[in-house]
Amino acid sequence: xxxxxxxxxxxxxRKNEIMKASLGIDFDDYMQSPIAFDYERMMRETGYSxxxxxxxxxxTKVGDxxxxxxxxxxxxxxxxxxxxxxxxxxxxxxxxxxSGSFKARRASISAYEAAKxxxxxxxxxxxxxxxAAVASQAAQRGLKCIVVQEVYDSRGVGQPExxxxxxxxxxxxxxxxKLTVGPELFYMLLRALEDTGFFNASLYTPFGIxxxxxxxxxIAEQVRARYGKDPDAVMITHAGxxxxxxxxxxxxxxxxxxxxxxxxxxxxxxxxxxSDHDFxxxxxxxxxxxxxxxFATWPDRVDVPRNAARSxxxxxxxxxxxxxxxFYITELLTKLEGLERGPAGxxxxxxxxxxxxxxxxxxxxxxxxTEYTGAGKHHNSQLAFARENGVEVRRxxxxxxxxxxxxxxxxxxxxxxxxxxxxxxxxxxxxxxAAKVAAANTxxxxxxxxxAADIKRDSAWVRQHMAGL
Amino acid sequence: xxxxxxxxxxxxxxxxxxxxxxxxxxxxxTKQVPYVLRVSGFLLEAAELGAEVxxxxxxxxxxxxxxxxxxxxxxxxFGTTVPELLTxxxxxxx
Numbered sequence: 001x002x003x004x005x006x007x008x009x010x011x012x013x014r015k016n017e018i019m020k021a022s023l024g025i026d027f028d029d030y031m032q033s034p035i036a037f038d039y040e041r042m043m044r045e046t047g048y049s050x051x052x053x054x055x056x057x058x059x060t061k062v063g064d065x066x067x068x069x070x071x072x073x074x075x076x077x078x079x080x081x082x083x084x085x086x087x088x089x090x091x092x093x094x095x096x097x098x099s100g101s102f103k104a105r106r107a108s109i110s111a112y113e114a115a116k117x118x119x120x121x122x123x124x125x126x127x128x129x130x131x132a133a134v135a136s137q138a139a140q141r142g143l144k145c146i147v148v149q150e151v152y153d154s155r156g157v158g159q160p161e162x163x164x165x166x167x168x169x170x171x172x173x174x175x176x177x178k179l180t181v182g183p184e185l186f187y188m189l190l191r192a193l194e195d196t197g198f199f200n201a202s203l204y205t206p207f208g209i210x211x212x213x214x215x216x217x218x219i220a221e222q223v224r225a226r227y228g229k230d231p232d233a234v235m236i237t238h239a240g241x242x243x244x245x246x247x248x249x250x251x252x253x254x255x256x257x258x259x260x261x262x263x264x265x266x267x268x269x270x271x272x273x274x275s276d277h278d279f280x281x282x283x284x285x286x287x288x289x290x291x292x293x294x295f296a297t298w299p300d301r302v303d304v305p306r307n308a309a310r311s312x313x314x315x316x317x318x319x320x321x322x323x324x325x326x327f328y329i330t331e332l333l334t335k336l337e338g339l340e341r342g343p344a345g346x347x348x349x350x351x352x353x354x355x356x357x358x359x360x361x362x363x364x365x366x367x368x369x370t371e372y373t374g375a376g377k378h379h380n381s382q383l384a385f386a387r388e389n390g391v392e393v394r395r396x397x398x399x400x401x402x403x404x405x406x407x408x409x410x411x412x413x414x415x416x417x418x419x420x421x422x423x424x425x426x427x428x429x430x431x432x433x434a435a436k437v438a439a440a441n442t443x444x445x446x447x448x449x450x451x452a453a454d455i456k457r458d459s460a461w462v463r464q465h466m467a468g469l
Numbered sequence: 470x471x472x473x474x475x476x477x478x479x480x481x482x483x484x485x486x487x488x489x490x491x492x493x494x495x496x497x498x499t500k501q502v503p504y505v506l507r508v509s510g511f512l513l514e515a516a517e518l519g520a521e522v523x524x525x526x527x528x529x530x531x532x533x534x535x536x537x538x539x540x541x542x543x544x545x546x547f548g549t550t551v552p553e554l555l556t557x558x559x560x561x562x563x
Contacts (some may be wrong), residue, residue, distance in 0.1 A: 008492055035522055121528065144528040155504035160545040167543045170509070175526040178507040179485070184492050188485065188506070198529070276499040328557060335558030359558035383549025395553050409553050 004194070011190050021306060022116055022193045027305040034438045036450035037306050039313075043249075046109070046206045050253060053109060054214055059205035060140045061098035062108045062213050067222040067366075074338040077356050080414040087354050087359035089169055091367040092219060095341055098140070099172065105215055106242060109207040111137035114199035119182065121198040125189035127151070128239075128286045129344075129371055134201050135172035136377055145174040146198065148189045149447035152180050153279045156439060157391055159284045160385050161343075164376030173389055181279045186303055200277055202303045209246045209308040216250020219366055230256045232363040233355060235348035238263035238285030238318070239291035241299055241311035248314035259318045264351035265292035267320040267419070268403045281404035283323050283386045287347045292318075298433040312430055312455045318421040319351040322401035324408040325416050326350045330379045332413070343379045354418040365447035383407065428457040431462065432469050440466045472515040479539035480509045481524055481534030508532055508540050526541055 002069070004010070020026065030037045048056070057063040070089045078086030097104035107130065114122045121144030122391045131147035139147035147169040151158045158166075169176045177188060184189045193200055202208065214236075223231045234251060236244045266288040271278040273290040282288065296315070299307040326343055329350040334340045349367045356365050375381065387393045398415055401408040410416055415426040430441075434451055443466070445459075452459045473479065486504035510524030510532065522536045556562040 007491060008486060051537040146528065146530075152505075152507075154505075160548065163543065163545045167545070170527070173527060175508065175510075175528045175530060180502070180505045182495055182504050184486060184495075184504050187492070272496055274494070274499055275496045276502055294547065327554070331554050331557040375547055378547050380551050380554060381546065383551040383554070387551070388549075393551065393553060411559075 006186055006191060008184065010339065011187050011194075012200050014194070015190060017098040018190050018194050019200065021196045022198065023202070023304065025205065030306065032450070033444065033447055034402045035434055035443060035447040038359045040309065041065035042306070043206050043210060043308060046210050048109060048210060049269070050213060050217060052234055055436070056112045057108045057211070057214060058106060060111070060137055061106055062104045063097070063218065065096040065218070066093045066207050067091070067219065067226075068339075070333075070337050073332065073353070074356070076336065076413055077353055078361065081300065081357040084361055085357060085359065085379050087356040087363040088364045089365055089367065090223070091349065092215070092369060094215070094345065094369040095372045099129070099132045100169070101129035101345070102212065102215055102243065102369045103234040104137065105211040106130060106203065106208045106246070107133040107137040107201060107211070108202040109132070109211040109249070110199065110205065111141045111143060111218045114143055114201065115141040117199070119197070119199035121146065121196060122201040123148065123189065123196065123198045124201040124203070125185050126203065128165060131165060131174070131176070132168035132172060135169045135174035138174070139172050139235060144198070145172070146177065146192050146196065147174045147190060148185055148186050149179065150181060151178040154180055156278050158279055159280055159285060160376035160381040164374065165209050165285070167376075180275045181274065183274050189303060200303070202311050203240055203242055203309045204302040204304050206308045209242050211396070212242060213245020213250035213253060215368060216247040216252070217254045219247070219368060219401070220251055220254030223364060223366065227364060229261050229364070231366045233260040233262055233357065234363045235262050235264055235352040235355065235365060235367050237344060237347040237369060238311060239286045239288065239295065240266050240302070241295045241309035242308070243369070243440070244311045245309045245314055261314050262351065262355065263292065263311060263318040264348040265289045265318070265320055266323055266326055266347055270402070271404050278404060279294050280389055281386075282393060283382050283391070283407060284326075284344065287344045289320065293426070297429040310454055312427060313453060315423070315456065318423060319354065319418045320421055321347060321350040321418040322398045323403065324411060324464060325400045325410060325418065327379045327383060327407065328410045329353060329416065340372070340373050342371040342373040342377045350416060351418050353413070353416050426467060427457060430455050431465060435469045440469045472517055473536065475512055475515045477512045478509065478540055479512045479524060479536055480538040481522060481532065481539045482507050483534035506534070507537065508534070510520055511556060512536070
C-alpha cells in the first residue's frame, strides 16, 4: 500500500493527478471555459475509427450480435392497440457478447488502449455488468483487473443481482473490492489506481463511449438489410448515459438522423441512492432513475473531469416504467418469445411495448440490448429477495407500484403504459446545474452554444431560459 | 481454535473509513456505520479467524485485514417461487 495520506479528504485532493496518470488523457487540453469543452475533438482524438473499433472488438468476442424480431410480442401488442397501430418490435441480443452484455463494447477499447500503452492492469468502479465486461476483456488482453464494487449494506447483505455480478468478475479472474453502501466508491477507486498504477477503465472516458458506437451502426445496418428502411425508434435503457450516447452516435454515424432516440429507466422515485437502508429495497441495480435523472441533468458528476457520456445531447424522449411492469414483460419475453434474459435489459423492452402500441404497424422500434440471466440475476431472484425484505409483491394495476414498498405486477399487457418524462424540465434542470458551476450572467457566446448542443436545443432556446434560472 | 493454514483461500474485512471519517455527502443512516471492504485471497501466514492477517489476491496484490471467512463462496440462487410470475403468458391467464 502507498505511504501517502489515505484519509478521504487527502485522497480526493489528489484526484486530478491520479486521473492524469491513470488515463493518459489530458482533459485540460479540451477545456474552453469552466462550462464549455471541445467534446467532438475529445471523441475524435481517441485515435480510433469505427472500422478500427469493429476490428478490435472482433478480436475479443464483442459485437456482431443478432437482431431478432419479437413476432409473438408484436402480435400481442397489436391485439390491444388501436386499428393500424402496433409497430414491429425488434431486439438486439447483446447477451451474446463475451461476458453477457453490451458493456463488453464499452470495456473493449479501454482494454486495447491499456495494453497498447503498456499498463499492467485496469480498474473500474461499478456495481453493474461493466465489471464483468472489464474483467473479461482484461483477461483476453493479458491484463490484471480490479473491480471496485458496492455490494453490501451494513448488515453484510447484498441484492442477489449485485452478488452475482461480483461473482462474474471473480470468475473472469478479477480482484473484487467488495464495499458497503456509500459514495466513497470513487475514493476507493482513486486509492486502488494510486496503489497499482493501473489504467482507469472508467465508464465515462471517450474509449468507453466510442466502443458503444458499433451497437448503433450494427442496428442501422441490420434493420436496413432486412426491412429496407431505418428504425423509427430505438429504445435505450438509461443510467449513466453511455449506452444512450454511444448508440445514438453510432446511429448518426450510419446516417439514421430521423430515428427517435428514447431513453428508458425504472422509476425509483422516493428511494435514496446512498442510503444504507434503501440500498436493498431497489430491486434494480441499474437502469433506474437514481442514476438516469442526475446523470442526464449533469453528466460531469463522474470519475473523470469531463464525461464522454452526454445523454441529453442525443435524447428525444425519456420514458419511465415501474418495477412491476419490467418484471411482467421479462416473464412475457420468456414465455412468448423463448428468450430468458436479465431484467435490466428488459427495461427498454417494457417501454418499447408502451411506445409500439401508439406507433403505426409499418413502423419499427428497436430494443437495443439484452443481458445474460442466471442465479441471482433473474427476475424471480429479485422478487423473492424483495418479498423476504418486507417489500409487498402482488398482481394489480402498476400505477399502485411504490418503489421500496410495493411491487405491483400488471394483470394484463394493456396495463403496461409507462410514463413519459417532461424533457423541458430535464433540460432546465441541466441549465440550473450549469449555473452552479458558473453564474448564467457570465456565460459567453461559446458557453451558450456548448450548452445548447449539450441539451439538443439551439442558442436562442438557452438564452430564452437563462433569465429564469 | 485451530489455525487456518497458510495458502488457504480466505476473505478478509477491513474498516476503510470509520463513521466519523466518511464523506460529507452521505445520508444520515449511512453516516452511522463504517465503510467496510471485503476481499478474497490466499492467506500468507497461518492464523486464527478474527486475527489481523495478510493475503495475496488473485492478481498478486498483498492486502491486510481481519480474517473473516475460509473458502468464501456464493450461495445466491433463483430464489423461492414467486407465484405471481407463474401464470404470465400462459394458458392459465389467457
